[in-house]
Amino acid sequence: MAETRVLVTGAGGQLGRALRRAAWPEPVTLVAVRHDELDIASPGDVDRAVSEGGFDAVVNAAAYTAVDDAERDRDRAFAVNHLGALNMARACARNGAVLVHVSTDYVFDGAKPDPYVESDPINPASIYGRSKAAGEDAIRASLDRHIILRTAWLFSAGRNNFVSRILQLALQRPELAVVSDQVGNPTSAKDLASAIVHLLRGVLAREGGDGVAWGTYHCVNAEAASWHDLAQAAVDQAGPLLPCRPAIRPIPSVEYPQAAPRPANSRLNCARLESAFGIRLRPWREALAPIVNEIVTELRP
Numbered sequence: 001m002a003e004t005r006v007l008v009t010g011a012g013g014q015l016g017r018a019l020r021r022a023a024w025p026e027p028v029t030l031v032a033v034r035h036d037e038l039d040i041a042s043p044g045d046v047d048r049a050v051s052e053g054g055f056d057a058v059v060n061a062a063a064y065t066a067v068d069d070a071e072r073d074r075d076r077a078f079a080v081n082h083l084g085a086l087n088m089a090r091a092c093a094r095n096g097a098v099l100v101h102v103s104t105d106y107v108f109d110g111a112k113p114d115p116y117v118e119s120d121p122i123n124p125a126s127i128y129g130r131s132k133a134a135g136e137d138a139i140r141a142s143l144d145r146h147i148i149l150r151t152a153w154l155f156s157a158g159r160n161n162f163v164s165r166i167l168q169l170a171l172q173r174p175e176l177a178v179v180s181d182q183v184g185n186p187t188s189a190k191d192l193a194s195a196i197v198h199l200l201r202g203v204l205a206r207e208g209g210d211g212v213a214w215g216t217y218h219c220v221n222a223e224a225a226s227w228h229d230l231a232q233a234a235v236d237q238a239g240p241l242l243p244c245r246p247a248i249r250p251i252p253s254v255e256y257p258q259a260a261p262r263p264a265n266s267r268l269n270c271a272r273l274e275s276a277f278g279i280r281l282r283p284w285r286e287a288l289a290p291i292v293n294e295i296v297t298e299l300r301p
Helices: 014-021 043-053 067-072 074-095 127-142 162-170 189-204 227-241 271-277 284-299
Strands: 004-009 028-033 057-060 098-104 146-151 175-179 215-218 247-251
Touching: 004 014, 004 043, 014 028, 014 189, 043 074, 057 074, 057 189, 067 074, 067 127, 074 098, 074 127, 098 127, 098 189, 127 146, 146 189, 162 175, 162 227, 162 284, 175 227, 189 271, 189 284, 215 271, 227 247, 227 284
Parallel strands: 004 028, 004 057, 057 098, 098 146, 146 215, 175 247
Antiparallel strands: none
């Protein structure tokens, strides 16, 4: 078989690291770049990277994800999440590459009582959500051969995510207060990366992309939770490794003010992804257990 070349952007983030460690099939050559190696907000740099690399596919995992900071730094959020997505789509179009772009549940306002499906109207309430929604629109207008994957609430063994922060605080405090009135789908970065590998393997196996259902899909771990549920599960699973298990006290969002509004409900329905590609992620609690052990073992003195 001929070599398949895949570019991964955002290699320093949670998903980027997981994609670097994922089991890519032969004969895939993976090239993963961090922000300091490729700024996707620079159209010239993006086009040069895709063109000179001879890539068959790009996974755009690069994003401005500091949700609260985005309220104060709108220009940078849109530069990365909107213009970066546009630059990548145009470069892929010029060079005949497939684009898998990672988006977010924050494109929804949270008013719907049921899980969101891909065809639901978007109405982002935050700058971060608006910048990601603009990136989605730019891709749809610039490139036919694309797949946008909306995901949510990523966790991994790295330090910069909700689960790792909760466990770090659990080693220091007797009680933690965690928001209980925001509900979504906690998602393992490792599981999402595996889904992307499976997805691309199927897409690239089809000559010219014939028969591929291009478009937007939801991809999260099965079952929903509140932030309080996720924190409680992490502490419960870490129990034997903690010197003292803290109490996890549920609080409403109004008691934990943040710069950016969050959707009260951002649960995502993933039936379309399963129907089109046979991909269904396991329940989030199953994915959480090994991650908790890894985080606490690293955090303990």
